[in-house]
Amino acid sequence: MSEESKEKVSNWNIANAFTVLRLILVPIFVGVVLAVASSEDVLRWWALGIFIFASLTDHIDGRLARKYNLITDFGKLADSIADKALTLSAFFLLSWQGLVWWWVTALILLRELGITVMRMFMKRIAVMPANQGGKLKTVLQMLLIVMLLTPWDVIAAGAWPGILLGCQVLSVMVVLVTVGTGLWYVRDAVLLWRSAG
Secondary structure (H helix, E strand, C coil): CCHHHHHHCCCCCHHHHHHHHHHHHHHHHHHHHHHCCCCCHHHHHHHHHHHHHHHHHHHHHHHHHHHCCCCCHHHHHHHHHHHHHHHHHHHHHHHHCCCCCHHHHHHHHHHHHHHHHHHHHHCCCCCCCCCHHHHHHHHHHHHHHHHHHCCHHHHHHHHHHHHHHHHHHHHHHHHHHHHHHHHHHHHHHHHHHHHHC
């Protein structure tokens, strides 16, 4: 899409609406998780359902934006912020519950905030869209969160030790991809900066 046609795309479009919906769902998700007690299985399912639905809006908004040429600078930044708000809130809650190591959450937080600040700084030159590595990072993070939010004691209590081990392995993968893609973004920013200079 040319620069001229991109300028004509309004921020008020269906793709951005799904992105904003994801942002709205974040405090609702946090409130439901905080309200969950071990005996309230219904709320646990609600927390899982809200997170999965919010995660799906990430796929939907990107698909709509590409299919109908609704890509906007607002959408690029808001999509990234919505993803980070959703995943970081989930990681904090899971660490608080003792299901994710705090150092994993802290490392993810540092990476996400660092890249967000860098992208906002680079906006003076050009908006940096999420790259494929960043999308893989988001998918792995969301998969780990879904695995840990699922009430396995209700579905299959005996499987929990094995699932927890799998989640720990997945946590290491998440850390490696999160750090690796962060370095990728820094490299892209440096190249963009040099080409603009």
